[in-house]
Amino acid sequence: MQIQEIINELEHFAPSALKEDFDNVGLLLGDASKNATGVLITLDVTEDVVDEAIERGCNLIVSHHPIMLSGLKKINGRNATERIVIKAIQNNIAIYASHTNADSVMNGVSGKMCEKLGLENCKILAPKKESLLKLVTFVPTEQAEQVREAIFKAGAGHIGNYDACSYNLNGEGTFRAGDNTNPFVGEKGEIHTEAEVRIETVLPDYLKGRVVGALINAHPYEEVAYDLYPLVNDWVSTGLGMVGELPHAIDEATFLNRLKNIFKAGGVRYTNLLNKPIKRVAVCGGSGSFLLGKAIAEKADVFVTGDFKYHQFADAENRILIADIGHFESEQYTKEVFFEILTKKFSNFAIHLSNVNTNPVNYL
Template sequence: MSRVRDVMNVMEQFAPSALKEDFDNVGLILGDADEEVRGVLVTLDITEKVIDEAIANNCNMVVSHHPIMLSGLKKITGKNDMERVVLKSIKNNIAIYASHTNADSVMDGVSGKMCDKLGLKKRKILSPIKESLVKLVVFVPVDHAENVRKAIFKAGAGVIGEYGSCSFSQEGQGTFRASENTNPFVGERGELHFEKEVRIETILPSYLKGKVVNEMVNAHPYEEVAYDIYPLKNDWEKAGIGMIGELDEACDEIDFLKEVKNIFNVGCVRHTQLLNKKVKKVAVCGGSGSFLLSKAIAEKADVFITGDFKYHQFFDAEERIVIADIGHFESEQFTKEVFFELLTKKFSNFAVRLSLENTNPVNYL
């Protein structure tokens, strides 16, 4: 039997809520985490029709990219779609979970799926998260160093790019004097003790600090564990907004834009002046990505694909890059596939369904 919290845990491991933007509203928005899951409906947006679809398919949990109640609700009377979503979900015991800007911030998330569809290689984050890493230093008796290392690695520390279990160790001598109120692992109360210890250093995302420290303390033999945590200025290269990569082969701009239109099934591609050069390096950002234009230019992207560019922002390309605005919905539409693939791999005791509702509010003639 799987519960709502089990689905939540899988989603959190994929895209931790700690990676969300400050304005966002993610995680379990409505429902009981202990409720048994009968079925999950995966969607990009939550509308009343999506809730009706969940009810019709016996799904008592909806996993969505876009959350509800970003600006909050003061009354719930059913006068608009959002209020009807809340009322109908409560009446039918449907849990609602959202993974929004946190799903934008992971390598295999929203922008990563855009890269998949475009066949981009040599990918990296366009705008890595800054100052979100910390360094952990702990001092451990020599014979227990390996156990402590394993514990902190298992908790998520020690990942640098594509490498895991990363640490540095140095042997030295530690000293302490245990008071009469202690039960020291080594040494005697009231006496200065010298112990051969290992200094272990590793790196971790700051949001994992509590978990890593807890596991470290549990694996450590001392009553009082000596450790330090230092903030780092490093960029977190594996987390952030937008991505950039390369095509296998360079192609003409107009051919590339036609391919983009076809892949994303776009009503129209709004783009800046073509520069009459080959397209090789492509930057992408699902949703509203105009704020990343300078990053895309700095990375020497030939084309930047995103949505929601305003009229005057197109001038900022200044013939240095081709902006291709394919629309907010269109750029994020494949996010449903990301969540669907993730959940179907993890759960086999209930149905996971892709919503068939087209929630795009923009139409084209």
């Protein structure tokens, strides 16, 4: 099995196109055409993790955090990143990162936090905006089904938990074929009227090329008429953070203690208790302070994340309880996400969770 086959499965789960602009994801190092000998899954790539991959005979490391966010100008081993790159290259180890793209899918980083907390009725806290297109095309009636199937297979037609979504309207199309044509129906030089179906569907903008290509390949006409319209709709199944509900409301102290135990936190930093039950919970893996306003707008009782700064705690203004469990602690179960995806697809292949604790923060 090639490394590319493993990457394909990870990309199907969390396409690199969903990353934030600042991020650096995908295959960061190595040759995807090489045969895979084993996969080591980690939150961060450290020198110890590379050593572990060598010891286990794994030539692919799958990490949440990328080893570099910007380009390297020199690779001479003077810092940890450069030494990691050198050692990985010397040992033919590929490194793949799924970072903010894994944050942006329903069952990704924040989704796993919801699972650990036992939340129900979960949804994306901050859906992506202006990331959807509407495709409209016109197809002869008899070929409408084959065209729909092709564009759905290419990734169009998903709305929330529904797929194969389209709107279809019967009508008539007219055209006149020129001299240098080979019309599917009608005669050259004559105006032709054809019973057609107007097909409307939606797609993520990053799939535009694939979907339009599938449309053109499946459509019987030489010249395919289609329109693409940008949509301002929220993409409700994709975005950052999540919000859900506990099966039963619990008091704040009980929730904070449960939170500390579930996420094995050395400590939980939190704002003043509001003396009201915790039922609705917002979460964001990693550094989520930028989503505080969204959590408040969603009427969450508590917002669980990491990396809140001193003055940002004051922004709660007694409207919500902030619980900062730490960056690593909030993302640690991301390894399980990748492991579950890959072992489900490749059940008889060597896929390992790293035993290296990559958390750079310690607590007394």
